Amino acid sequence: MNFGIIRRVLGSLLIVEAVLMLPGLLIALSLKEASASAIAIGAVVTLLAGGGLLLSATQTKSTLRSTDGLAIVALGWVLISIFGAIPFLLSGFITSPVDAIFETVSGFTTTGATILEDVEILDRGIMFWRIFTQWIGGMGILVFSLALLPALGIGSFQIFKAETPGPTVSKIAPRMKNTARILYLSYVSLTITQVILLKIGGLSLYDAVLHAFSTMGTGGFSIYNDSMGSLSDFVQVTLAVFMVLASLNFSLYYLLYQGKWREVVRNQEVRFFFSVIGMATLLLTLNLTFRYHFTFLRALRDGFVQVTSMISSTAMTIHDFTEWPHFSQVVLLILMFIGGCAGSTAGGMKAVRVLVAGKLVKREFSKMAHPRAFSPIRLDGRIMPNEVVAGITSFLALHLIVFLLGTLLISLENYDLVTSLTSVAATLNNVGPGLSLLGPKNNYAFFNDFSKIILTLLMLLGRLELYTVLVLLAPRKWLDES
Secondary structure: OOHHHHHHHHHHHHHHHHHHOHHHHHHHHHOOOOOHHHHHHHHHHHHHHHHHHHHHOOOOOOOOOHHHHHHHHHHHHHHHHHHHOHHHHHHOOOOOHHHHHHHHHHHHOOOOOOOOOOHHHOOHHHHHHHHHHHHHHHHOHHHHHHHHOHHHHOOHHHHHHHHOOOOOOOOOOOOHHHHHHHHHHHHHHHHHHHHHHHHHOOOOHHHHHHHHHHHHOOOOOOOOOOOOOOOOHHHHHHHHHHHHHHOOOOHHHHHHHOOOHHHHHHOHHHHHHHHHHHHHHHHHHHHHHHHOOOOHHHHHHHHHHHHHHHHOOOOOOOOOHHHOOHHHHHHHHHHHHHOOOOOOOOOOOOHHHHHHHHHHHHHHHHHHHOOOOOOOOEEOOEEOOHHHHHHHHHHHHHHHHHHHHHHHHHHHHOOOHHHHHHHHHHHHOOOOOOOHHHOOOOOOOOOOHHHHHHHHHHHHHHHOOOHHHHHHHOHHHHHOOO
């Protein structure tokens, strides 16, 4: 393990985080809020810790192996979560260290699960930092660092590969820092466009920016206790549309910029993703019309907004969907697991994995009739390598195992089964709200510290797609220098 360069990258990462605390600090100072000192101390402590790691970094070989990249990403997310929790603790809005880290991890992993019962009492500076963590974590703070810091360019593809969700990762540009910059240019452009539309819809600049951060990062934190229930129809639909846009692979936007729109239209994952949205919206519309007595147009609007919110893992709500018919609730639960596209800011298992799993099932049926036939798995007209297919199946199996183990541990608190199951599903898939005691009107404050620690770990496992975090539990990887 290349400990010297790992310390150097982690130190740079903490310095970047300290700088990213400044906008919240400036807002708190301009409004003369008491939380300004808490954010300032958090930024200074984070800056000093980052500087200390940089100074302690010894000069070593300049290349990173895959295990180094995994360790940097896993440790990096743990560190930014710990230091990012400092403003919450010092401000007094959250008094428990476990709760503060839970809230911070929920933000950075874009889960949107909260232990706060009343978010509207937060100072604006603290509120900005809370929601800004989702936008930072959406594309990935290490990807952000790669875009800004040439010093991280050495071996940076290993970092990018470990932090970017999806079964396969490829560069858009020959140099890794240029790939990161292209991705962030798309991310920032969509965020600015959304802010403009939300301003047109009647939101203040502050509200528009924070809602754009929350939806583009597909996090779901809101500045209102009723999420987006009190917002206008135009704003709700605008948020839903951008949730969908944030759930698409960001490399597709670069293809559109190059005029390769046919490649985007023919992309099988995109077509599958939109098919799922269309089918789920239709099912909810019919169920809400006939069983919940909505008018058809209202059921269509509410169904579309809630479907896009759930499949994108944003999980902002306009109603308490735990009061909807059970059929609609089960549809939303399924969408939690499917999630968005690979290379997006959305959570879940990713649409491409579900698509490939469906192709594998179809191939097994075909083999029953034609056992000697050669039936490779194809995606976008290309044969998928066996190692990629194997990686997808092993990921799905591991996802299920972690889900079951997590549910077993959470069930020790003896809450009802639906609460235990959906708390794990919502955190592992980075969604946020669940069902039963975890509906949109409730929060995670009632869990004990042990359960909160388990759920916090699940959020990290979900955001970094299991293997990146699990490498921390393999000591031999740390000591292996071969």
